[in-house]
Amino acid sequence: xxxxxxxxxxxxxxxxxxxxxxxxxxxxxxxxxxxxxxx
Amino acid sequence: xxxxxxxxxxxxxxxxxxxxxxxxxxxxxxxxxxxxxxxxxxxxxxxxxxxxxxxxxxxxxxxxxxxxxxxxxxxxxxxxxxxxxxxxxxxxxxxxxxxxxxxxxxxxxxxxxxxxxxxxxxxxxxxxxxxxxxxxxxxxxxxxxxxxxxxxxxxxxxxxxxxxxxxxxxxxxxxxxxxxxxxxxxxxxxxxxxxxxxxxxxxxxxxxxxxxxxxxxxxxxxxxxxxx
Numbered sequence: 001x002x003x004x005x006x007x008x009x010x011x012x013x014x015x016x017x018x019x020x021x022x023x024x025x026x027x028x029x030x031x032x033x034x035x036x037x038x039x
Numbered sequence: 040x041x042x043x044x045x046x047x048x049x050x051x052x053x054x055x056x057x058x059x060x061x062x063x064x065x066x067x068x069x070x071x072x073x074x075x076x077x078x079x080x081x082x083x084x085x086x087x088x089x090x091x092x093x094x095x096x097x098x099x100x101x102x103x104x105x106x107x108x109x110x111x112x113x114x115x116x117x118x119x120x121x122x123x124x125x126x127x128x129x130x131x132x133x134x135x136x137x138x139x140x141x142x143x144x145x146x147x148x149x150x151x152x153x154x155x156x157x158x159x160x161x162x163x164x165x166x167x168x169x170x171x172x173x174x175x176x177x178x179x180x181x182x183x184x185x186x187x188x189x190x191x192x193x194x195x196x197x198x199x200x201x202x203x204x205x206x207x208x209x210x211x212x213x214x215x216x217x218x219x220x221x222x223x224x225x226x227x228x229x230x231x232x233x234x235x236x237x238x239x240x241x242x243x244x245x246x247x248x249x250x251x252x253x254x255x256x257x258x259x260x261x262x263x264x265x266x267x
Contacts, residue, residue: 010135017052021176028106028183031099035190038096 064102071098082202096194100222103188108226110181116234117174127242127260129253130234145170185223192219 040048048056064110068089074084075097092098116130122138125131143150147170160168168175193213202206228234237251243259247250 011042011049013050016050020053020057024180025183028103028180028187030186031096031103031191032183034094034099035096035187035192038194039063 067101068098069253071101084202095200096191099191100188100195103184103191104222106224107181107185107188107223108230108263110184111178112234113229113231114174114177114181115231117177125238125242127258128238129241134181179249187222188222189214189219 047252072087072089072092075092075095076179077264079086087095120131123131124134125133142148145154145159147150147159147166148162156169158165158181190210193208195215196218198205208216241252244252245255245257
């Protein structure tokens with residue numbers, strides 16, 4: 001069986017998951033701070 | 040296949056939706072900016088630069104009020120799909136499927152396979168946490184973005200009050216205003232409408248080739264979400 005298509009190729013899905021989650025958390029906190037500080 | 044091509048191929052669904060998100064957010068920022076400055080002019084207030092608008096509560100509240108409702112949709116859908124059923128729907132478990140599957144079916148603890156995630160294999164509190172991690176993260180983003188909507192909404196509310204030479208309100212008073220609940224509920228209603236629609240429509244309607252559809256020839260009330 002080819003390695004491609006198996007569960008363990010690891011073509012960057014984990015960094016995508018972490019990056020996307022951190023991006024959303026950052027934007028959420030950024031606007032929370034803007035709201036609290038009043039810009 | 041090169042690493043880049045493999046990455047794009049294996050993550051195309053996420054990547055395309057991220058691209059659509061970015062294009063839509065930029066469009067929202069531009070449209071919101073022109074709309075905001077038109078209102079500033081109308082009220083004889085100073086216009087904002089685009090950069091200033093991007094870091095304003097006005098833009099923040101518009102983004103966050105939609106975010107919170109999306110995550111409420113996913114959180115409520117994920118949680119209620121544990122117990123509720125829609126016979127024949129792609130979005131539902133089978134009628135006779137237990138609400139909480141056996142450890143063997145979930146491949147946890149002693150039933151772990153060779154490639155089971157470590158926290159699913161560990162047992163105890165780690166497996167308990169990992170077993171609820173999807174709902175927990177959706178709830179975090181719902182409550183986090185709703186809180187951010189409330190704070191930025193409070194700022195914009197008080198800006199409006201100031202423009203109309205009226206008294207500012209406290210944060211807790213803002214949470215009781217019709218404005219806050221209008222912003223929240225107008226988004227919630229559309230999310231629940233969408234979930235009810237996909238739950239019911241997938242019983243009778245088909246899209247050949249889509250993972251969101253039953254096979255075209257599958258009987259309406261059997262297959263996914265049925266006893267079969």
